[in-house]
Amino acid sequence: LATKILVPAPKIEERKITELLLCGPGPCNIWPSVTEALTKPIVSPICDEYYNAMEDIRLSLNYLFQTKSKLVLAISGSGHSGMETVITNCVAPTETMLIATRGIWDERALNIAQRYNINAIPYRIPLDSTFDFENIETQLKKWRPTALFITHGDSSTGTVQKLEGLGELCHKYGALLIVDTVVSIGGVPFLMDEWGVDAVYASTQKALSGPAGISPVAFSERAQEKINNRKHQPPFYFDVKLLAQQWNCYGNTRAYHHTLSAPMIWALRQCLKEINKRTLPVFWKTHHDVTKHFHKRLQQYGFKFLVPKVEDRLATVTTVVLPRGYDYTTFVRHMRENYNILIFGGLGPTAGKALRIGIMGVNATIEVADAVAEAMAGTLKALTKSSL
Numbered sequence: 001l002a003t004k005i006l007v008p009a010p011k012i013e014e015r016k017i018t019e020l021l022l023c024g025p026g027p028c029n030i031w032p033s034v035t036e037a038l039t040k041p042i043v044s045p046i047c048d049e050y051y052n053a054m055e056d057i058r059l060s061l062n063y064l065f066q067t068k069s070k071l072v073l074a075i076s077g078s079g080h081s082g083m084e085t086v087i088t089n090c091v092a093p094t095e096t097m098l099i100a101t102r103g104i105w106d107e108r109a110l111n112i113a114q115r116y117n118i119n120a121i122p123y124r125i126p127l128d129s130t131f132d133f134e135n136i137e138t139q140l141k142k143w144r145p146t147a148l149f150i151t152h153g154d155s156s157t158g159t160v161q162k163l164e165g166l167g168e169l170c171h172k173y174g175a176l177l178i179v180d181t182v183v184s185i186g187g188v189p190f191l192m193d194e195w196g197v198d199a200v201y202a203s204t205q206k207a208l209s210g211p212a213g214i215s216p217v218a219f220s221e222r223a224q225e226k227i228n229n230r231k232h233q234p235p236f237y238f239d240v241k242l243l244a245q246q247w248n249c250y251g252n253t254r255a256y257h258h259t260l261s262a263p264m265i266w267a268l269r270q271c272l273k274e275i276n277k278r279t280l281p282v283f284w285k286t287h288h289d290v291t292k293h294f295h296k297r298l299q300q301y302g303f304k305f306l307v308p309k310v311e312d313r314l315a316t317v318t319t320v321v322l323p324r325g326y327d328y329t330t331f332v333r334h335m336r337e338n339y340n341i342l343i344f345g346g347l348g349p350t351a352g353k354a355l356r357i358g359i360m361g362v363n364a365t366i367e368v369a370d371a372v373a374e375a376m377a378g379t380l381k382a383l384t385k386s387s388l
């Protein structure tokens with residue numbers, strides 16, 4: 001037995017982690033039932049308890065995404081793993097992907113696509129707006145891409161993109177429609193089959209109110225045809241042909257691929273159970289109504305929104321521009337230290353230009369909206385005073 005230790009063990013101190021009201025663009029607080037689910041026993045990745053939970057998840061994802069597709073499952077990893085999966089499975093190296101770009105996630109898609117030698121073409125618009133279909137059609141005609149990538153809800157800008165009719169438009173030009181629903185799913189209406197979406201990914205730490213670490217994905221028949229006939233190999237970890245066998249998407253294939261995290265499986269199943277119980281239309285309406293109330297309160301306190309058009313504002317994440325002279329980092333710190341509420345500053349194109357406030361999932365209540373609006377008003381006042 002070797003006894004010579006060259007690197008001594010570090011001492012890991014106990015550190016207190018303060019529980020906050022998480023009202024940034026995510027993660028948000030989690031359902032109490034999800035906290036409980038996370039402590040369920042760890043089991044082998046090849047046993048009935050696991051398979052039954054995966055089946056519950058797949059059926060509930062059919063509901064969540066509103067799709068009858070067989071190819072629905074969840075990727076081990078944060079939302080980025082879902083992004084990397086849909087892109088690399090649907091688009092081959094040297095093929096063209098048009099990226100409708102208005103926030104940081106579209107820039108991430110560009111970065112990922114370029115790493116796989118995909119001919120990625122960004123089509124950029126101002127950060128506080130959304131795309132109109134005429135301009136998208138011009139781009140589709142010009143580039144004839146294999147796929148169009150677009151973000152539904154954008155947490156960096158606080159915008160929501162209209163999608164109805166976009167699938168049909170993409171299909172007219174032979175393109176697949178790939179959609180990021182990380183911060184919209186569950187909080188904003190999304191109808192995969194009805195809107196002709198071909199590949200979609202989501203994540204758990206936003207309106208689903210779970211911990212980050214597992215990313216639901218779904219693929220249309222059209223996308224499955226592309227995947228089944230592809231000549232290229234996506235990364236092994238994200239290969240949905242192999243993952244479909246592990247998740248038993250087509251029946252009778254409980255093949256081992258990698259060891260899924262049991263706590264994440266239990267957590268995702270429980271998040272979906274919370275939504276199934278409430279039903280999607282009710283949960284969408286809750287987010288709509290609570291945010292409407294929150295925006296009214298913010299307006300009463302004199303706050304200004306980053307996104308000018310009401311119909312472009314996202315129900316789950318609000319972006320607010322502070323009056324001249326205020327520092328965003330100081331504002332966020334003051335909220336945390338004085339109210340125990342965590343909101344975020346801008347990210348990507350909104351860095352240093354906006355606050356980002358998320359009222360979603362378990363936090364989508366009038367009480368939380370009021371508490372955050374009042375804390376923001378108090379912070380505005382306190383910081384004015386201190387700067388006088």
Ligand code: GLV
Binds near residue numbers: 025026155156344347
């Ligand atoms: C993360 O998703 C963020 O919007 O900050």
